[in-house]
Amino acid sequence: WTNGQPYLTQKLARAVARAKMREADLEDPAFVVDALVYRLYLNPSALRNEPHLSYLHHALTEPRKEHDEILAVYGRVRKGGKVILDPESPAQRRLISQGLLVPTRGGTLAVRSRLYHQIFTARWANEQLPFRWRRISAVAAAVLLTILIPIWYTQFLPRPWTSFPPCSASQVE
Numbered sequence: 140w141t142n143g144q145p146y147l148t149q150k151l152a153r154a155v156a157r158a159k160m161r162e163a164d165l166e167d168p169a170f171v172v173d174a175l176v177y178r179l180y181l182n183p184s185a186l187r188n189e190p191h192l193s194y195l196h197h198a199l200t201e202p203r204k205e206h207d208e209i210l211a212v213y214g215r216v217r218k219g220g221k222v223i224l225d226p227e228s229p230a231q232r233r234l235i236s237q238g239l240l241v242p243t244r245g246g247t248l249a250v251r252s253r254l255y256h257q258i259f260t261a262r263w264a265n266e267q268l269p270f271r272w273r274r275i276s277a278v279a280a281a282v283l284l285t286i287l288i289p290i291w292y293t294q295f296l297p298r299p300w301t302s303f304p305p306c307s308a309s310q311v312e
Contacts, residue, residue, distance in 0.1 A: 140172070140176050140180075140252065140253050140254045141252050141253075141254055142251055142252035142253070142254075143252075144191075144238060144251065144252060144254075146191050147180070147191060147252075147254060150179065151172070151175060151176065151179065154175045154178075154179060155171065155172060155175060158171060158175060176254065180192065180254055180257075180258065181254075181257055181258065185258065186258070192258060195237060195238075195239060195255075195259070196259075198237055199213070199233075199234075199237065199239070199259075199267070200267045204229075205229045205230045205233065207268060208228075208229070208230040209230040209233055209234060210264045210265075210267050210268050211230075211264075211268075212228070212230045212231055212234060212248075213234055213239065213240070213259070213264050214261050214264035214265060216240060216248050216249065216250060217250065217256075217259070217260060217261035217264060218261050221247050222247055222248045223246060223247055223248075224242045224246050224247060224248055231248065234248070235248075238251055239251060239255055239259060
């Protein structure tokens with residue numbers, strides 16, 4: 140679950156040591172560990188109450204210059220896209236230094252642990268991106284103009300040309 144992250148591993152090991160196990164639990168210790176992981180880290184309030192997860196959440200979502208790029212890189216990795224390791228990328232360096240992503244032997248990035256994979260999902264990354272009213276309003280204006288220009292051209296522009304009083308035959312000659 141933790142892939143060796145020191146704080147999470149120690150906390151989980153302490154919880155396992157303190158857990159009162161029955162004989163049935165000793166036959167399947169993975170079940171006990173999974174139950175403890177869900178209780179400690181995967182509950183709905185874990186991002187608020189667990190200090191390490193809360194720190195990671197705030198460190199990755201605090202407003203900064205590369206905020207959108209950080210979440211975009213992480214979202215691509217979580218969606219299964221191959222993200223090539225680029226040591227010059229500030230966003231990648233930040234994600235690696237925070238411990239959320241690790242470089243693989245193939246030169247790509249991967250989520251460090253199963254626990255991070257469960258908590259920091261692609262949906263989480265998308266929800267952290269700011270809502271872009273400026274882009275939405277520009278798209279809405281373009282759609283509105285595309286609809287209104289033909290209506291104006293066919294309905295309102297010809298009116299002056301069709302509203303002349305009818306001519307009599309003597310006026311035509």
